[in-house]
Amino acid sequence: MKIGDLARVTGVNVRLLRYYEDQGLLESARTDGGHRTYAADAPARVAQIRALLGAGLPTKVIRDVMPCFLDDGVGLQACVLDHVRSHLADLDQRIDELQDARVALNDLLDRSLSAIA
Secondary structure: OOHHHHHHHHOOOHHHHHHHHHHHOOEEEEEOOEEOOOOOOOHHHHHHHHHHOOOOHHHHHHHHHHHOOOOOOOOOOOHHHHHHHHHHHHHHHHHHHHHHHHHHHHHHHHHHHHHOO
């Protein structure tokens, strides 16, 4: 499958597909003319990449997780679950910090508006 076909099938633009390849997330072969070709399972792999990006995982983590998908292509092997749990804990901490910042900004606005009135 050529890169344009993969882009069309997945809805991911060619530039992003090249980026995924540069990051070691997607593999291609080259024709004699230097054009990229992808295996038949490339659309499923792109879907996995997109799902992991959507879950907030950085490409560095995705590169480590990609080989650990179960045969169904949806679940992950137990060997990477701690890695995913760790990322989830980091995300929870960032959410807590953002909620604290939101409360602080609301308090500042309330005090400011009270002082003006």
